[in-house]
Amino acid sequence: MRCGFCLPACPTFRETGLEAESPRGRIALMKATVDDVMEPDVPFEEQMSHCLGCRACEPACPADVKYGRLIEQARDAIELHTKQHRGWVKGVRKLVFQGLFPHPKRMELLGKGLKLYQRSGLRAVVRKTNATKLLPKQLGDMERILPDVAGKGxxxxxxxxxxxxxxxxxxxxxxxxxxxxxxxxxxxxxxxxxxxxxxxxxxxxxxxxxxxxxxxxxxxxxxxxxxxxxxxxxxxxxxxxxxxxxxxxxxxxxxxxxxxxxxxxxxxxxxxxxxxxxxxxxxxxxxEGRTLPFAKQTGSGAEPVKVTYQDSCHLKNVMKGGAAPRKLLDSLPGVELVEMKDAGSCCGSAGIYNITQPDMANRLLEKKMDDANSTTAHYIVTSNPGCLLQMKLGIERHANDKRMQAVHIVDFLHERIEHSNRPIDKVNR
Ligand code: SF4
Ligand code: SF4
The missing domain is CATH 1.20.1050 (Glutathione S-transferase Yfyf (Class Pi); Chain A, domain 2)
Structure with a gap:
């Protein structure tokens, strides 16, 4: 149809205003490669890499174009086309995709290694000596916001x-x-x-x-x-x-x-x-669950805890699950849910996008934090680990009030269950 209804939903189009950075533009490029009008060459690969894969274009499309399936096929084709040209990149991909992620025991070892790094004092030395400056900036920043890991699954x-x-x-x-x-x-x-x-x-x-x-x-x-x-x-x-x-x-x-x-x-x-x-x-x-026994707000006149919810793109756009987290948060005694402008728009995390495409990821994050700051919320609640880390990074870099916290919805709900010893009105600010 090429109607363009998807354009305003696309974060990279909104940032650049370029047709090639829009869903419609990317689909046109994909079609041109399928029709042999162009090769899946480096510029094509770059354009496909700029896509966040957030799939905000799908619910906006009146023709129900399955963009997520198209981009995956395009990336498959790029992989096939460029495989023989890759050197060290191929090695790293093989290590991560085949040697690490599919092996729970190796992932557990990774967790144990991280725990050792964090608890042995090595992390303190690395931070004191500013050794993270030797890493690319985005990775150095990530080191600072990693959670303390438990070391066992x-x-x-x-x-x-x-x-x-x-x-x-x-x-x-x-x-x-x-x-x-x-x-x-x-x-x-x-x-x-x-x-x-x-x-x-x-x-x-x-x-x-x-x-x-x-x-x-x-x-x-x-x-x-x-x-x-x-x-x-x-x-x-x-x-x-x-x-x-x-x-x-x-x-x-x-x-x-x-x-x-x-x-x-x-x-x-x-x-x-x-x-x-x-x-x-x-x-x-x-x-489907029984109503959870959330603690009643204690103390008279206690200020409500103000929270805002940042959608996980995939939960909202693919699983259609944007309503339940909000309903749960809204049902909590002593909690006020404040909707953030553009809460459904990608924060720039997008899997490993914030590492592979730091410029666009940082632009999106800065914008997201402007909207989060406007809510004056105490907490930004998320439903995905990548979004959580990105929000922590955003708070560190751009929050007006550094006491703002980012938290996974599970951690937030669990803390408010009645058996918890934590008084509900003792918030971290
Ligand atoms: S992908 Fe859908 S919304 Fe976008 S131009 Fe094509 S038909 Fe229109
Ligand atoms: S997946 Fe996201 S970034 Fe990619 S074209 Fe669709 S809306 Fe734009």
Whole structure:
């Protein structure tokens, strides 16, 4: 149709005003390569790399163009075309995509290594000597905002089966993620505890794996398919009613496993079973769980805690899960939810976009923080680890009030459950 309705939804078009930086422009470039009008050469590759993959263009499109599928095919084609030309890049990709992410034990080792770095005093020395200045700026900044890691995954902390508290509502499988379980395993632990509190038996299948999102978005589709099959098998054998994700980036590919495996008829039914049962943590808590026992606000006249919610693009645009987190936050006693302008617009994190495309990522982050500052919120709440780190970076660089905090919605909700010893009106400011 080429109607252009998608243009105002696209963050890179809004920033540059260039047709080539818009969904319509990128689709035209893809078509030109398919029609042999142009090669999938370096300028084409650069243009495709500028796309955040946020998929804000999809809900805006009246013709229901599946842009996410097109960009993945384009990246696949680029990979095929350039594979023989790559040297060290190929090595790094192989190490990360094949040697690290698909191996939970190696991811656990990574977590243990990070913990050692953080607790042994090495981190303090690195920071004191400004050694992070030797790294590219974006990576040095990331080092400062990494959470303190627990060094062991959720299944090591809680076991692989957690019983529902009170009357049982159902049985769910927790999708723990690879980076999520290495770096945010405390959030995984709290996810399982919230689910148990809401009446679900929680199973954490040991045979599960990385979701394959980074592989699929980077032209490594075959590896993504292999990971999808392992996950389907693991959760099928666990006999769960639903699969719960607490990271929008992972959840979005889990709900599209049926598309990922659509060319393999022997897998289609299993993949549909998996995709149809995958839910985001906020959606299942709000729509299916028993009401959580949130602590009542204590103390008279206590100021409400002001929060604003930054959408995870993939949770909002692919899983259509933007409403439940807001409803949960809005239901909390003593919490005031203030909507941020353009909350659904990408913060610039987008997987590894903030490392590979720092200029555009920083422009988007600065804009996002202008909007966050306008809310005067105490907390920016998110539903994805990448967005969380990006928001922490944004606060460090651009917050008007440095006491502002970024927090995953699971951590925020868990802290407000009644059994918590923390008084609700003691906020960190
Ligand atoms: S992708 Fe959809 S919204 Fe964008 S120009 Fe094409 S038809 Fe219009
Ligand atoms: S995925 Fe996001 S950045 Fe890419 S074209 Fe669509 S709206 Fe623009």
């Amino acid at each position: 959720v299944a090591k902390t809680l076991g692989t089966r957690i019983a529902a508290k009170g009357e049982r509502v159902g049985t769910v499988g927790l999708f723990r993620g690879c980076l999520m379980d290495a770096m945010f395993s405390e959030t995984n632990r709290k996810t399982a505890e919230l689910l148990s509190e809401a009446g679900f038996d929680v199973v954490i299948p040991e045979a599960q794996n990385c979701c394959g999102a980074l592989h699929a978005h980077s032209g490594e589709t075959e590896q993504a398919k292999e990971l999808a099959k392992r996950n389907i098998r693991a959760f099928r054998e666990a006999g769960v009613d639903a699969i719960v994700s607490n990271a929008g980036g992972c959840g979005a590919i889990l709900v599209e496993y049926d598309h990922l495996l659509h060319e393999e008829p022997e897998w289609l039914e299993e993949a549909q079973w998996f995709a149809n049962r995958t839910k985001d943590i906020s959606s299942i808590l709000w729509n």
